[in-house]
Amino acid sequence: MDRRKDGHENADKPIRDSCRMTTDIFFQIATPDEALARLFEHLPGVPGSERIGLDAALGRVTTAPLAAPEDSPSFARSAMDGYAVRAADTYGASEGLPAFLAVDGEVPMGAAATRPVQPGTAQLIHTGGMLPPQADAVVMVEYTQPVDETSVEVLRPAAPGQHVIQAGEDLAAGDPLLPAGHQLRAQDLGVLAALGITEIVAALRPLVGVLSSGDEVVPADATPAPGQVRDVNATTLSALARQAGADVRDFGVAPDVRSELERRTREALNTCDLVVISAGSSVSTRDMTAEVIGNLGTPGVLAHGIAVKPGKPTIVALADGKPVFGLPGNPVSAMVVFGLVVVPTIRRLLGTGSANEPPRRRARLARSLASQTGRIDFVPAALQLRDDELWATPVLGPSNLIATLVRASGLIRIPLDAGGLPEGAWVDVEPF
Amino acid sequence: MDRRKDGHENADKPIRDSCRMTTDIFFQIATPDEALARLFEHLPGVPGSERIGLDAALGRVTTAPLAAPEDSPSFARSAMDGYAVRAADTYGASEGLPAFLAVDGEVPMGAAATRPVQPGTAQLIHTGGMLPPQADAVVMVEYTQPVDETSVEVLRPAAPGQHVIQAGEDLAAGDPLLPAGHQLRAQDLGVLAALGITEIVAALRPLVGVLSSGDEVVPADATPAPGQVRDVNATTLSALARQAGADVRDFGVAPDVRSELERRTREALNTCDLVVISAGSSVSTRDMTAEVIGNLGTPGVLAHGIAVKPGKPTIVALADGKPVFGLPGNPVSAMVVFGLVVVPTIRRLLGTGSANEPPRRRARLARSLASQTGRIDFVPAALQLRDDELWATPVLGPSNLIATLVRASGLIRIPLDAGGLPEGAWVDVEPF
Numbered sequence: 001m002d003r004r005k006d007g008h009e010n011a012d013k014p015i016r017d018s019c020r021m022t023t024d025i026f027f028q029i030a031t032p033d034e035a036l037a038r039l040f041e042h043l044p045g046v047p048g049s050e051r052i053g054l055d056a057a058l059g060r061v062t063t064a065p066l067a068a069p070e071d072s073p074s075f076a077r078s079a080m081d082g083y084a085v086r087a088a089d090t091y092g093a094s095e096g097l098p099a100f101l102a103v104d105g106e107v108p109m110g111a112a113a114t115r116p117v118q119p120g121t122a123q124l125i126h127t128g129g130m131l132p133p134q135a136d137a138v139v140m141v142e143y144t145q146p147v148d149e150t151s152v153e154v155l156r157p158a159a160p161g162q163h164v165i166q167a168g169e170d171l172a173a174g175d176p177l178l179p180a181g182h183q184l185r186a187q188d189l190g191v192l193a194a195l196g197i198t199e200i201v202a203a204l205r206p207l208v209g210v211l212s213s214g215d216e217v218v219p220a221d222a223t224p225a226p227g228q229v230r231d232v233n234a235t236t237l238s239a240l241a242r243q244a245g246a247d248v249r250d251f252g253v254a255p256d257v258r259s260e261l262e263r264r265t266r267e268a269l270n271t272c273d274l275v276v277i278s279a280g281s282s283v284s285t286r287d288m289t290a291e292v293i294g295n296l297g298t299p300g301v302l303a304h305g306i307a308v309k310p311g312k313p314t315i316v317a318l319a320d321g322k323p324v325f326g327l328p329g330n331p332v333s334a335m336v337v338f339g340l341v342v343v344p345t346i347r348r349l350l351g352t353g354s355a356n357e358p359p360r361r362r363a364r365l366a367r368s369l370a371s372q373t374g375r376i377d378f379v380p381a382a383l384q385l386r387d388d389e390l391w392a393t394p395v396l397g398p399s400n401l402i403a404t405l406v407r408a409s410g411l412i413r414i415p416l417d418a419g420g421l422p423e424g425a426w427v428d429v430e431p432f
Numbered sequence: 433m434d435r436r437k438d439g440h441e442n443a444d445k446p447i448r449d450s451c452r453m454t455t456d457i458f459f460q461i462a463t464p465d466e467a468l469a470r471l472f473e474h475l476p477g478v479p480g481s482e483r484i485g486l487d488a489a490l491g492r493v494t495t496a497p498l499a500a501p502e503d504s505p506s507f508a509r510s511a512m513d514g515y516a517v518r519a520a521d522t523y524g525a526s527e528g529l530p531a532f533l534a535v536d537g538e539v540p541m542g543a544a545a546t547r548p549v550q551p552g553t554a555q556l557i558h559t560g561g562m563l564p565p566q567a568d569a570v571v572m573v574e575y576t577q578p579v580d581e582t583s584v585e586v587l588r589p590a591a592p593g594q595h596v597i598q599a600g601e602d603l604a605a606g607d608p609l610l611p612a613g614h615q616l617r618a619q620d621l622g623v624l625a626a627l628g629i630t631e632i633v634a635a636l637r638p639l640v641g642v643l644s645s646g647d648e649v650v651p652a653d654a655t656p657a658p659g660q661v662r663d664v665n666a667t668t669l670s671a672l673a674r675q676a677g678a679d680v681r682d683f684g685v686a687p688d689v690r691s692e693l694e695r696r697t698r699e700a701l702n703t704c705d706l707v708v709i710s711a712g713s714s715v716s717t718r719d720m721t722a723e724v725i726g727n728l729g730t731p732g733v734l735a736h737g738i739a740v741k742p743g744k745p746t747i748v749a750l751a752d753g754k755p756v757f758g759l760p761g762n763p764v765s766a767m768v769v770f771g772l773v774v775v776p777t778i779r780r781l782l783g784t785g786s787a788n789e790p791p792r793r794r795a796r797l798a799r800s801l802a803s804q805t806g807r808i809d810f811v812p813a814a815l816q817l818r819d820d821e822l823w824a825t826p827v828l829g830p831s832n833l834i835a836t837l838v839r840a841s842g843l844i845r846i847p848l849d850a851g852g853l854p855e856g857a858w859v860d861v862e863p864f
Contacts, residue, residue: 054667055667055670058671058674058675072834072835073661074656074658074661075658075659077661079832081715108647108659109646109647109688109717110646110647110648110649110657110659110660110688111647111658111659112657112659126715127715128646128661128761129648130659165832165833169833170833170834170835171834171835177838178838185671185864186667186669186671186672186675186767186864187668187763187837187838188837188838189667190664190667190668190671190763190767190834190837191834191835192667193652193664193666193667194652194661194662194663194763194834196652198653214542215541215542216560216561217542220486220625220628220630221628224506225543225544226506226543227540227541227543227545227561227562228542229506229509229560229626230625230626230627230628231625231626232622232623232625232626233622234625235486235618235621235622235625236618236625237618238487239618239621239622240618242490243490243618255542256541256542280560283558283559284558285541329560331619331622331626335618362794400511400597401601402504402603402622402626403504403602403603403607405620405622405623406610406619406623408619432617432618432619
């Protein structure tokens with residue numbers, strides 16, 4: 001018998017567990033980090049790259065460092081509206097004793113400023129305008145006083161370089177811009193555009209094969225017969241995979257027939273970069289899934305069981321260079337484990353680190369929670385702001401109810417070493 | 433002269449501001465919330481809806497509440513691996529005095545369980561299996577002891593309903609599932625799939641027209657002549673709009689010719705649901721943009737200037753039912769204001785509230801910051817985890833440098849009423 005089935009996780013710890021455990025030769029339980037370390041040790045690099053336009057590049061990942069191809073700005077520009085001057089002409093100027101300058105026209109916007117600023121003169125200039133030759137500073141319009149059409153008083157001295165953005169001051173040609181493995185944000189695209197980079201090389205989106213199994217499971221568009229249920233996981237996990245930056249191919253629902261499960265798994269493995277099998281809910285299906293995964297290729301199963309609740313009956317494997325995951329059939333468990341081990345693997349295949357800053361938030365616990373040391377507990381919770389403080393209310397009940405999924409808006413994470421937590425305690429939550 | 437230009441925001445407060453301000457009849461400064469309240473008061477509802485498949489529904493927004501169309505599960509299921517029994521047959525059972533039951537075969541997975549459980553018998557059942565007629569409980573396999581091929585000892589009593597998920601216990605037909613205006617998450621799609629809902633009606637993605645202006649600005653794919661710079665904002669703002677759930681049409685760069693700016697703005701307004709104009713950096717361009725926006729339709733300009741730094745020279749308008757925004761040309765300012773006023777408007781057009789829980793995080797300030805009461809200050813910052821605490825290091829320097837955009841990974845938000853903040857203070861940050 002196998003104690004790793006999901007249903008048990010909600011029950012009291014069975015009394016005869018310890019003696020059963022020793023009979024299970026595949027039982028290589030690991031923390032999620034250990035399982036990933038074993039996987040990443042053998043994992044080849046990014047599957048490939050492609051050249052894409054900026055309009056398709058949001059969220060994509062760079063494969064090489066990018067540097068500024070040119071100076072930005074490429075010419076000295078004014079940072080203010082005012083007058084381009086020779087700073088020396090303004091020395092000692094004050095409200096009481098202004099400097100008097102002849103206004104020698106206006107710097108055109110969007111064109112080269114070619115006319116030098118002669119001693120004792122100023123040229124009207126707008127923010128972003130090109131600094132004319134021999135000007136070395138800009139006086140803000142607020143510190144000037146027009147005398148007439150052709151002259152102006154300057155009320156404060158300007159230091160050389162004042163209110164001027166020098167050529168290359170923002171970015172100089174060759175300046176590092178973005179590292180390899182960087183996930184492109186809106187503003188990164190804007191900066192690339194500013195530098196004339198309209199195409200970039202990005203890591204290919206890994207192709208994730210999603211396969212469900214279980215005699216009792218039918219696809220979402222089928223009408224279940226008595227004793228059958230529609231597949232939840234193919235839809236949830238596909239959406240999570242796309243959200244993490246992957247493309248997805250759906251391999252349907254395999255029945256509990258070993259040859260058929262094996263055929264579909266190999267088909268998925270041949271065409272995809274990563275395969276996720278969500279096992280049926282019965283132990284026999286999960287045992288079969290474990291055996292099929294174990295025979296796919298080397299090195300094979302790296303972790304069978306992870307120290308997480310819910311989600312313990314998880315298989316992490318590598319088959320001839322491709323990651324294969326066996327996830328619990330329970331929809332909540334499958335989702336938790338997908339976030340813990342599959343998403344970091346997708347990010348690894350994209351060549352980007354697991355996020356330096358996980359999307360965790362701090363919240364206060366709306367009721368006390370029991371927990372067990374030695375495993376990470378995830379508790380679905382509804383998150384609410386009360387007086388500007390975030391509170392997490394555990395959504396209790398069996399974790400195999402799909403209603404839990406819509407009622408919760410995050411997961412409370414209780415670390416490996418924590419026992420229970422009292423009401424009002426601050427906890428880490430991962431919103432979803 | 434107009435003091436609302438971006439460049440000034442980085443300078444000391446000019447000495448003669450107060451007398452200039454009263455001369456500006458358009459100066460209707462508002463907080464971002466006030467500006468949005470004025471806009472939303474007049475804004476028509478969601479532009480439209482469409483029927484889409486679940487595989488395209490991630491992140492889309494419901495337009496009507498959804499209820500469960502059927503019971504889930506549609507039959508009583510076992511939540512455990514074990515034996516389907518009549519609970520009464522196990523009363524009083526213990527390790528010392530087990531209940532003895534005849535094993536009457538196995539419940540098939542994925543098929544109707546039609547054979548009743550007779551008194552004194554049990555049927556082997558798997559997690560997810562259909563409860564056979566006349567069984568009312570499941571005994572976990574761990575609390576049983578096989579006697580021989582055809583009989584089993586039960587070591588603990590089972591209560592009626594134990595380890596059984598009743599029909600409709602998860603969701604009953606008619607149970608509310610998702611409200612209108614709900615942005616669909618991965619798990620929502622899974623639950624819809626489980627209930628056989630493979631298509632939903634979603635709010636149309638609003639079409640956002642993006643227009644840049646300024647004689648000095650050229651598109652990203654052009655080679656700038658001396659005095660010209662490439663457009664940053666069209667790319668940044670388009671990506672932010674897509675991220676917020678909109679589609680985007682790019683209307684290029686309008687020169688500082690009023691008729692041309694007006695023609696392009698009207699073209700954008702005719703074809704789009706919302707228009708964003710990022711003005712050139714010079715005051716004359718911004719003044720022209722303000723006039724063009726003011727003449728587009730009624731009620732016209734609702735706020736001219738918002739109490740935010742950077743981003744003060746912002747125009748919020750409604751022209752015959754369509755929101756129009758004039759954003760500062762400064763890329764950092766444009767990005768800040770887009771998040772503050774345009775993103776909430778896009779969400780409003782999608783029919784979904786501004787997020788109940790903004791994606792803010794708490795971080796500690798790595799150096800002290802000056803601020804001014806009466807406006808919201810946003811300071812670009814690099815966010816880093818140190819010993820599990822998030823620290824925000826302000827990226828200083830002129831906010832019109834594009835390098836700021838790539839060096840920062842979030843914005844520190846300093847509220848309206850806060851003065852300066854000391855090093856180590858806890859602040860709200862909005863990661864990006």
